[in-house]
Amino acid sequence: MRRVAHGFTLLEMMIALAVAAIVAAFALPGWHSQIARGHRIDAVAALYRAAQYVDAQGAAAASLPAGIDQAPPSGNAVYRLKLRAADEANGGYAIVASPTQSGPMRDDPCGAFVLDANGVRSNEEASGMSPATRDCWKDHG
Secondary structure: OOOOOOOOOHHHHHHHHHHHHHHOOOOOOOOHHHHHHHHHHHHHHHHHHHHHHHHHHHOOOOOOOOOOOOOOOOOOOEEEEEEOOOOOOOOOEEEEEEEEEOOOOOOOOEEEEEEEEEOOOEEEEOOOOOOOHHHHHHHOO
């Protein structure tokens, strides 16, 4: 009676690990960019949700309530939303979605997303420079 050995040789295992490492090296950067894109989409959706709230409240809206003041609306905040006061340029209000200091988007080149009462969309970087707004909002209509 002869025993048949089942399993992998060391060489086969090393080849499988090398292939997995190569696939991971190409997949991870794309995966990270998709995660960042998802966070940006959450921030923009939160801005529009907050704008609907402010429009419904009118002049009575002095701040944003819990659930509307962050993106995503529940769980750990990736972006915090703030309501800016009216001035001659923003049409009555502006809402800013800023990345949290300890969150995954803190170093994002798009910086903070801004939506004002006139529907003007823009971005502000923490350093005061403006990134390419069109590129940051391109997936959002």
